[in-house]
Amino acid sequence: MNDEEYKVLLHSLKEDILVTDTNGIIVNVSHGTGSVYNVNAENWVGRSVYQLEKEGHFTPLATPQVLEKKERVTFVQTTSEGNKLLVTGLPVFDENKDIARVVSYSHDVTELMEIKAGMEELTSEIERVRKELDFLKDQSEGWFVAKSGAMKKVMASANQVAGFDVNILLLGESGVGKSELARMIHSKSGRSEGPFIEVNCGAIPDSLFEAELFGYEGGAFTGASKHGKKGFAESAHNGTLFLDEIGELSMANQVKVLKLTQDKTFYPVGGRKEIHSDFRLVTATNKKLKEAVLHNEFREDLYFRLNVVPLTIPPLRERKEDILPLIYTFLNIFMKRYKLEKVFSSEALHQLLAMEWKGNVRELINLIERLVVTTLDKVIQSEHLSYLLDGEDQSDSYLNNKRETLKETLEKVERERLMEAKLTYGTTTKMAAALGISQPSVVRKLKKYNVD
Template identity: 40%
Template sequence: MKQEDFSFKTLQAITDNLYIGIYVTDGSGKAIYINKTFEDISLLKKEDLLGHDINELVKKKYFTASATVLTLNTKQPSVVTYITKAGKKLLSRAKPVFGNNKELTLIVNSVYDVTEFDYKGELDFDSKINIDGFQQFIAYNKKMLEILDFVSHIALVDSTVLITGETGTGKEVLAKLIHSLSKRKNKPFIKVNCAAIPENLIETELFGYEPGAFTGASPRGKKGFFEIANNSTLFLDEIGELPLNTQAKLLQVLQDKKFTKVGSPKLIEVDVRIIAATNRKLEEMMEKNLFRQDLYYRLNVIPIDLPPLRERLDDIEPISTYIVQRMNNKYGFEKTLSRELIEFFKLLPWKGNIRELENVIEKLLVVVPRKEITKEDFLKLERTKKSEINPKQLISDCEKEVLLKLLSSSKSMRDMANKLGVSKATVIRKLKQYNISVHK
């Protein structure tokens, strides 16, 4: 075919047969081209979208958010996940196109379906399992865009991923995104918080047990997380908290794809993709013999290090804007953050990262009665917070006092557990949490 014969009809035939959706707007954000794949994955008709401004469509809730809006404001590439009016979850990568006069002429969106199958199978095994719930991912920062480009490639293979980064940087959100872009997306995303399981229960929780395997075991036995996550993705959060003996068994599963339940010699073969995450320095833990070196190298096949919010300052405004929008929808508000406050946010350390930012914004929206929230409102809230008693600390102090009193008056750990109405394992975990000596 000659170049002069390349018609709009030919272009449409090509883009309609791509596996990704294409959504193109002009320089003002008005939709001018949509391919059939976008219609299929969004469950929206292009007749309802073409010619309409993106801000209008977001306002009418056709989309919960938009990469086009972010790129319109920044004139830079961006990535956003959002939900359509029809309930489909999509990831959009927007790229600006400039004319000869350097004016924005087009914004081209490549759109991916990240909707997961609504799995309602046998999930009566344990409350610690968390089936995926949609969480927004917004990125404009160059480092984050590079990470998301990388993720779009590695999601399609089954190699083990190790996500590192400070608390609140979005490690779980990224793990869910990897799963939703993978060939395993139609299976449940299974999350295990390794720090939340008592040390003496970790092996049975991960690998399960046979009926009657130990005193107090269920007569029906129990499936472990690995068996439940067969053919899917298992997210091991806070992997650095695993005790050494469990690390050895985890290593065996990663190497052989097989494991044994507690109380059974039978090998069970599984096909599980592992994504692990931690905010701890595993290299330092290895030097102190707290984390196995061989396990580290098995987990660290594909490393992803998420930068803290203070290193992606250009993401603060779009993330804040989205949080405000979501909270406005939740509470029926019509509030905004002042430009001065947004700029002030960029000067703060955000040790809790995005989680802390979200917490601060929600408090401001709820507490401040005015529509526009200012820097002074934030400073006033901070002064009030410093003068208040920390309720979590108060609860912790009371809990520790009760444990100390019961420890001196109880005959044994089991006696203490009975008085508190909890398991012996819970008592041991609480004593360890508060560094209470149990020499008695």
């Protein structure tokens, strides 16, 4: 085949094919090359690829890579228009096994590179979501949910300060989850391997608080163990000491807590040896401590000690977006705990979402648990929920209505029990078995109380 035939064959190919000598001078080029680089390909014959690279037509080059490696090379090349080409360079050897020519061809992979970039972006997004899921998984070890903007801010602040040993004061109504947030802060801190000691200041009698917090020596007071007892402060060494309901402390005990926060040292009751405990302090209260300070009910110096980083958890009624995730979180927790399968009907969910939740998350937890264990049907209906809620109100009325006779009160209770059984079991046979009476008795009582 002569040179003209080679050229005809070369130009008949639609592909980009470029041939250079060992100096990088182009000796042959296909018409397809011109369309790829948007030039007249014939004008490139006799020109140096090194010069063309300087002019910005393409980069990097195939020729020097093939000459260096003496083998096939493949790489991505960028054209002057920003297109991406997958270029393959091949060495052509002469009879002495020296490279005589370098042949290169390419495929436009701009679209593939865009797909790759998209995949990388998607991978990055997946990684971000994975980290977020891991974060939520960490939260799910407790029950903290942060879907609302208000709670996301609280969680962001908590995560930011968790790694620093600053005093944190958690504020918010009763039942919003201050204890749970304290545990989360501990788990995110450098002290997570250490103990988390929770102390409910409002549950300890004022006279026993010092002994409980600092411990005591054997026989320190009447009724004390002869072996003594380690206090909460010492038990929290290398961990977190969480003083809940700090606003309930008497002024005398506030002084003792103030010294502990300043020095991290204390004397056990009846002891003469000072003990040092390295702990991180987190406190919480549902009281407005600023107002308590103004009314001389809380020490100002202690308030400033505790209030280094205040975090206020909003009530559930102010973060509606969190209610549905919390419902499902606790539903799953209690289904797993009691080995039951339950789902909420849409009507029941709407009813739950419309509630005021004056008791905040604690009220929600208690209600979901009661619904799971008291509803025998798999689907929890709005009737089951209404019965529980109405039952709470009516139980109070039974106790408070002094004018009713015993018979009237018992009849009310019997009617409510029948209604609950009707909703739960459906058939009179199942109702009878559950109530411990005969099926005819169930039928008779349903008729008596007009329960449909």
